Amino acid sequence: MTSSKDTPLQSLQDLLPKWAHFCLYTEKFITHELNVDLKEKKIVIGVSGGVDSTALLLVLHYLSPRLGCHVIAAHLNHTLRDEADDDARWVQELCASLNIKCLVNSQDIRALAKVMGTGLEEAGRSARYSFFNEVLQSHSAQYIALGHHLDDLSEDVLMRFIRGTGWPGLSGMSGYDPDRNLIRPFLMLPKSTLKAFVTHVGVLWREDATNAESDMTRNRVRNEILPLLLKENPNFRDSVGRLWKIGRIESDYWEKMTQDASDTLSADLLDASHKAARLRLYKACLDRLGPGQALAHTLFNLDEAWQEKRVGAVLQFPGEKTATITASGMVFATTH
Template identity: 40%
Template sequence: MTAPTGLQALPPWCARLCLGVERFLSEQAPAALDRGHLLVAVSAGADSTALARILAALAPRLGVVPVAVHLNHSLRPESPDDDAFCRALARELGMDYRAASRNVRDLAVSQGLGLEDAGRTARYDFFEESLARTGACVVALAHHLDDLAEDQLLRLTRGAGWPALGGMPAWDPARRVLRPLLLTPKAHLRRFLEETGSPWREDPSNADPAFTRNRIRHEVLPLLARENPDYLGRAAELWRQARQDEAHWGRLTAMALAEAARPSAPAASSHAAAPSPAQAERASPCGARHASPLEDAIPGETGFAGPRPADAPDAIGFLPARVLGGATQALRLRLYKRAVESLGPGQPLGAALRRLDEAWLARATGKRIQFPGGKEARVERSGVRFCPAQTRTDVDTSGDQR
């Protein structure tokens, strides 16, 4: 027998928290929940337990049917108990339940990954399989505001550029991942569980200092919170500013890439200036929207960030002078980054992007800049060409080829 799960069954403070989550979803992902089933990733921990209960209460208002999904990582002897807890939670909330097991330790060894990376790979593969099998529209994850603050610091230490420094997106359409609690503090989720009398299970690995994220969580964030008790509020503001700038750069990048893909007029000069960024922005429809970056909660982003426009070509082999000539340095760097990334795996470093820009401004025809993943950019008279690196004996492994 299932317990009442609607807003009317909740204490007033908890019902208001749910309504705040609903407002956040309507702002950040209005089209994400437009049909059918919604997968809810549950681990038995406090965060995902709160997420499942909040979405169960909101389901009638959102017009979705939540389905609980759980992946056993096979890392701890108590993992079967987590599975049993999640199954019971789903039964209580009237949700269908799907579970699977993966040997994450074996995956880490076979693919040469750390346990965190292997676990993340296994989870997202499981989510993708579950979406396909259920026909669900999206999978909801329990990342909250404290996770976002940690993510921002991790990105800073790993060299992310702007606006990737703002942290993980609330809605990732490429992977169909939704984070309804992203601006909700963890303390509010704990209060929600306590006021509703909801149990959860603790994962001891969350306190293990061997993991970078745990060191950020337990050592760095408390120091920052002592300096500014509203540090989490500042993290939320940084995230909102990043989303605004992401949309801005997405529009300009999409327009520049569309211009780059347009055939040149026969009589046009190869160095003709493109519209300035200000002109391009004035010409852009104010309602234009583009996809969010394909980022995970712990990214490897190390260059200049910005969303990959949905209408960008699959591979960007050439950026003509008529586009680069009318772009600011900030836009040129993002165009280089997008072109390098379009050729396959391997994150471009910001320093290499700047070296490429210096070579372009100097019109150093023939100059080659190497990028991770066996890719290179070559300065030509008519623009910059991007392609897999050629096998040569005069490659400078510091990043330049002369």
């Protein structure tokens, strides 16, 4: 039950009951809340060396015998800071001490940002996701696990609120994104809990590279606006967690309701549908045609055209898409 800075606790049985319970909570979240079955799956864990991803590596490592899954670590050296090489070495040593395979890659993010014409944060994110995806492919893994937690989610929801995201997008980043094979097992846990856990395990994590972010909006949201909200409501993060849960459920509801949407919507279906359902159907039909996001007010306009039965009316949407009102319903198409 002792832990030193050099050898972290090795298994679930070594943890204090409180922290073993914490690991089991995470298992329950993955299985019941995200509906992801990790049995006989291979998981790539993105590890920066910060406390969040270190905690994730540890928890999934401890859970892997129970879950019957296999974890491998992936670390991308952003070569942005003097300590970056040390970070990479540290992650490799931690993985070695836990007998976890660790893949390290190095990329000049500053140069990439220049090429992409974006900020360092976006370039870094893009490079990380693409490296993790490479590892997923080359190792025939099924999932990429990321350390985003409730503090990150609160920031994300606040950013979306400020930006004007609709519902259910407003409820924040997904916990399981099947299109990108991503899971985020810590979304309902505050960072403070992760710190306490990693400390208990006996690991001294590295200062998180994301703190050096160059995104000014995000920095203001994190350092100025979010603290003001937390002052008004110290339980703000729990509120965000609740909103997220409702958002996941309703997102799934609307997805299921619109899953058969194709390039036509019949008058029968539209006449039988409530306006809320019609708007979701329009969006699903347009999304299916390819990239290009329809603005809310253009969907309202389309619905107005339908209600006024303006047969022959053609409405334009981003991505060179059109919706045409016909006598028998609505037809969606691309013009290219």
